[in-house]
Amino acid sequence: MQKELSVQQPPHQPFLETAATEGTPKVLVLNSGSSSLKFAVVEPSCGRLLFSGIVDRLGTQESELQIKLPAACKKTIPTPFADHHKSLDTIFPYLKDFGIIGVGHRVVHGGEKFHESVVIDDAAQSAIADCAVIAPLHAPANLTTIQVARKKFPNLPQVAVFDTAFHQTLPPYAYRYAVPQQWYEQYGIRKYGFHGTSHCYVSQEASRLLGIGIEDLQLLTAHLGNGASVCAIRNGKSVDTSMGLTPLEGLIMGTRSGDIDANVLLFLHQQTGLSLAEITDVLNKKSGLLGLSGVGNDMRVLLEEKAKGHCGAALAVEAFCYRLARHLLAAAAGLDRIDALIFTGGIGENSPPIRERALEHLRILGTAIDPKLNGEHGESSAGRITSSDSKVLAMVIHTNEELLIARETVRLIRSF
Known part of the structure; x- marks a missing residue:
């Protein structure tokens, strides 16, 4: 028989606040792909989503910025041939009143170098670049956004959160492929796993809802x-x-x-x-x-x-x-x-x-x-x-x- 649940589920989706709560930390979250840049300003203490949007179809004539403003207003701004740098330039005027204390980057692949999230410095940025060889579709876009954001916000600490890091606790018998040892040692051929931030988040929510540590x-x-x-x-x-x-x-x-x-x-x-x-x-x-x-x-x-x-x-x-x-x-x-x-x-x-x-x-x-x-x-x-x-x-x-x-x-x- 399954346990009775006594904790009520919170609202399904974060909501847009009309004003940020004074004195509480706000974080700019960036999630970059090869042809898009998603962004959000989040108040992590309570889960409020204050501002969000996407710059889609980067590098094309059809590129545009879609944003959700306070009071659930939506706005679309043409950004023809925008790259990651121009996208952040376009977003920046909307960010200055939020009191952002840091920037969090979703990074798809951390290889075996990253077992957890890290504050980004030059060494961390270089190590992220080294992972591009095993994630050529995702790593270059992540790295570009990190580079641009560090230049755009030089006084804000920035953090990389890796999709793969949550799975670095897999035992060797679960992550190793049955291929020559040399392939693993020289080329890093193994299971890494993805969607780690999602799997981690829902496991924490399950713990809260079930009342079990x-x-x-x-x-x-x-x-x-x-x-x-x-x-x-x-x-x-x-x-x-x-x-x-x-x-x-x-x-x-x-x-x-x-x-x-x-x-x-x-x-x-x-x-x-x-x-x-x-x-x-x-x-x-x-x-x-x-x-x-x-x-x-x-x-x-x-x-x-x-x-x-x-x-x-x-x-x-x-x-x-x-x-x-x-x-x-x-x-x-x-x-x-x-x-x-x-x-x-x-x-x-x-x-x-x-x-x-x-x-x-x-x-x-x-x-x-x-x-x-x-x-x-x-x-x-x-x-x-x-x-x-x-x-x-x-x-x-x-x-x-x-x-x-x-x-x-x-x-x-x-x-x-």
Whole structure:
């Protein structure tokens, strides 16, 4: 029988305040990609989101700044051919009245160099640059934003929070691939895992909601969005996860294939003449839900098409749910028990049919969904979506990576 929950769930999403609270720390959080720069001003002590937005389609004529201002106002400003430097220049006038004490950067890959968040100095910036070789799609954009932000805000301490750091507690038997030792020693070929900030945040929220110390909890977490991964968390530490050296490994995702026989690459090269780079590009950008369905990578659209009888959409949805259940069962090997299974991310938080079907595939664990609670995303039950007689508690917890990054930034600034 599962535990009764006595703690009520907070509002699902951070809200825009009309004015910042005087005297409390505020952090600018930057999340950069190769073609976009997301930003937010967060008050970490209470989780308030004061200001947020994105500069999208960087380097193109269509580039524009989309911002959310106090009182939930929205504003769009054309920024043709903007780069990361120009983007920060455009954002800066909106930041000066918030009293920001530091800048927190989401950094996708920290390799084995970073086991936790760090205050960025020249040495840390150089070490982040060294990780670019194993994350060529993400690291250059992260590094560029760090460089620009340090020049733009020279008097503000800046902190790097790594997607991979949370998974640096994996034991060697979980993170090593069965390949020659030399590959690991010389090239760092191993599982690193991603979505660490999300898995970490929802595990902390689960601890709060369940009233159990994080050091006594054993959890399975499923971050499901266009990118997706699962994680086994034992006593607050990641002990297994589905993504690998890169985010391609693991679950079926929006456009990524997830797990695939490595010999497929050689076979396709021999059969089609495609280069390794071309095949890898297809596996990352034209596979997953998009490749299986032939329709698209948006789960909402796929569920609609499935209901209309589209065979490709039905296959993609079923394969997604089955692969998710299989990886959750595999990750459970790292635990003694399952105190809770957490769904998070855009799909995990908002798609009752996906949660229901995944739990049906986990019936060997004795899962029993409550249709009413699942339909309302656990809003009236502190996140719980399973019935009282389910042998495993399943919950929906809304992730908040910006808040975790802001909290880490304040923690390190205060200890610096």
